Amino acid sequence: MxxxxxxxxxxxxxxxxxxxxxxxxxxxxxxxxxxxxxxxxxxxxxxxxxxxxxxxxxxxxxxxxxxxxxxxxxxxxxxxxxxxxxxxxxxxxxxxxxxxxxxxxxxxxxxxxxxxxxxxxxxxxxxxxxxxxxxxxxxxxxxxxxxxxxxxxxxxxxxxxxxxxxxxxxxxxxxxxxxxxxxxxxxxxxxxxxxxxTVALSELAASRTDIALPVRRRRDEIGRMAEALVTLREHAAERLRFIERQSHLMEEIERTVDERTAELRAALDTLRRAQDELVRTEKMAALGGMVAAMAHEINTPLGNSLTVATTLADEIDRFQALVAGKELRRSALRDASESFGTAGRLLVANLTRAAELIGSFKRVAVDQTSELRRGFDLADVCGEIVTTLWPSHKGSGCRIAVDIPPGIAMDSYPGALGQVLGNLVTNAFIHAFDGVPPGTIRVTGGLQDDGMVVLEVIDDGRGIPAADLPRIFDPFFTTRLGFGGSGLGLHITYALVTRVLGGRISVDSEPGRGTRFTLVLDRTAPLQGGPEIRAVAGT
CATH class of the missing domain: 3.30.450 (Beta-Lactamase)
Known part of the structure; x- marks a missing residue:
């Protein structure tokens, strides 16, 4: 041209x-x-x-x-x-x-x-x-x-x-x-x-730049218009080349985005599987800790029962010997009766305590190892969870109190609620009194005017720094990195409250004045598509 x-x-x-x-x-x-x-x-x-x-x-x-x-x-x-x-x-x-x-x-x-x-x-x-x-x-x-x-x-x-x-x-x-x-x-x-x-401009408007232009070697306005038209054609051709390059670039970017999206989806799926595995691992770890603590706790009433039973067996042998030797007196019969009664009461008390511990552990273990939905009483479930947690932290010097009125019936997931409450209580035992004298952990609950359930875990420990509060529910955020902290406990707690239980969780804390975790839950949790059991509350 x-x-x-x-x-x-x-x-x-x-x-x-x-x-x-x-x-x-x-x-x-x-x-x-x-x-x-x-x-x-x-x-x-x-x-x-x-x-x-x-x-x-x-x-x-x-x-x-x-x-x-x-x-x-x-x-x-x-x-x-x-x-x-x-x-x-x-x-x-x-x-x-x-x-x-x-x-x-x-x-x-x-x-x-x-x-x-x-x-x-x-x-x-x-x-x-x-x-x-x-x-x-x-x-x-x-x-x-x-x-x-x-x-x-x-x-x-x-x-x-x-x-x-x-x-x-x-x-x-x-x-x-x-x-x-x-x-x-x-x-x-x-x-x-x-x-x-005009014809050339129409061709240029149709994005056709491979045309001959009416350029004459004139020095008047027509010549200058023709020169301007040549410049316009060159600019149009350059613009079309630029658009073509941009189109190829956008296609390449789209392919790259599709590839990266596929990779991110695969990574997200892997992350979700890892998160689910971490949740299961933490559940099993918590359950394993409860098993060890519960075994130690049950060992006391069972050991006492064994000692009483052994003593009772000795007393029975001695009493049978007196009976066989025809040396049985009224005083001996009275002593044997008192010994047998005392032994019976001790056996009943220790075995009852062991049965209660085993029953609480059984219900908590069943709830935490399954994702079943059922009806339950909030006070009963929270009491059982605290009962199973206490043996693990009995030696910490802290006290734990539960103040939840009976009769708050819920249709939800007790396993998820138990893991949430266990994470919050365990977090308070580990972090709240680190470096400060042991205090009290209180678990309170009740109903709001709108029918929502409010559950709070309150401690009077050292509190949380203000700089850490916005990140406290972030994954892998921990102040005990390298000392056994994974940074997933509160993140899993947040996920369970918002996604499974259909509620919300907030935290309020000031350094030196303790921490308050507040859960607001619906008495009827949203459906998750999993199995469901209709049971009488408290069973």
Whole structure:
């Protein structure tokens, strides 16, 4: 594509074709030639009118002059009634090219001498009448003796005016044709490149840049427009190349995004599986800790029961020996009865304590190792959870109290609630009293006015720094990194409260004044699509 290339005079696209009568050339010629034609027509009409007026005036003046010239001789001839002289007088008038008629009439209107048609009248006929009079000798009285009538035709003047108008029209037509031809040549030199540039602009608008442009080596405005069109084509081509590069880049970015999205989805799935595995691991770890603590706790009542049972067996053997030796006395029978009663009460108390511990552990273990939904009483479940947690932290010196009124029935997931409460209580045992004297952990609960359940875990320990509060539920955030802290306990707690139990959790703490975790739960948890058991609360 060279800057001096000429564009072929091809037709514009059908959608942008301009009708011939609506083109710039035709409109410009019409704009100039129509007023010129109107001016020529007005000039011709004016010329005809002025020529007619001048011819009529000249004919009337000539008729008046001829009549005045004939009037003097006609009066004398009429006075002497010389018909031959009258004829001789008017005969030269008949040779006038505009002559129609002439007559000398006596006082009674009778023609003395006449030539032509005196009855001729109408447009274009000029009639002149002169009264002939005679002054009587010696009397000084003027007497009317006749009239002279003269009629001339204006046809020749009209023909002359028409000929002059034709000449004016012909001259105007020649001038107009010359002007139109000159304008056509001038405008053609403008409109042709403009039309070609219009076609080129239409092609550029259709994103076609492989076209020849109407570039001429001209130094006028058309040349500068053509140069600007070349620049526009270059810019359009560069823009199209840029758009094409951007399109390829966007396609590459989309492929990369799709690949990264697939990788992120795979990583998210892996992370979710890892999170579920961590939750299960933490559940089992907590359950394992409870097993160890519960085994130690149950060992006390079972050991006591074994000691009492052994002692009781010895007493029974001794009593049987007394009975067999026939040495049984009332005092011995009384001592044996007291020993047997005391041993029985001790056995019942220790075994009952062991049964309670085993029952609580069994219910908590079943809830935490399953995801079953069932009905339960909030106070019973929280009491069982605290009972199973206490043996693990009995040696910490801290106290734990539960203050939840009975009768708050819930239809929810006791396993998730137990893990949440266990995480919060265990977190308080580990972190709240680190470096400070042992205190009290309180678990309180109740109903709000709107029917929602409020469960709080409150400690009077060292509190949480304000800088750590916004991140306390973030995964892997811990202040005991390297000392057994994983940073997942409170994150799992948050996830269980918001996703499984359908509630919300918040924390309020000030350094040195303890920490309060507040759970607001619906008494009926949202469905999770898992198994469901309808059980009587407290069973």
């Amino acid at each position: 060279h800057r001096g290339a000429e564009a072929s005079s091809g037709a514009a696209p059908s959608g942008l074709a301009v009708p011939p009568w609506n083109g710039l050339l035709v409109r410009t010629l019409a704009l100039i030639c129509l007023p010129l034609m109107l001016a020529v027509a007005v000039a011709a009409l004016a010329a005809i009118d002025f020529t007619s007026r001048d011819a009529d005036a000249a004919l009337a003046g000539r008729a008046r002059q001829i009549a005045q010239m004939l009037a003097g001789g006609a009066a004398e001839i009429l006075w002497h009634v010389d018909v031959a002289a009258a004829r001789e007088l008017i005969l030269p008038v008949a040779r006038d090219p505009d002559f129609v008629a002439v007559a000398i009439l006596d006082g009674d209107g009778v023609p003395v001498a006449a030539l032509g048609d005196l009855s001729a009248a109408g447009p274009g006929i000029v009639a002149e009448r002169v009264v002939l009079d005679r002054t009587l000798p010696g009397q000084g009285v003027t007497r009317r003796i006749g009239t002279l009538e003269l009629r001339l035709s204006g046809r020749r003047a009209e023909d002359l005016a028409a000929e002059r108008a034709r000449s004016i029209v012909l001259a105007g037509a020649v001038v107009m044709a010359a002007v139109a031809a000159i304008l056509f040549l001038i405008l053609r030199g403008v409109t042709r490149p403009v039309r070609a540039m």
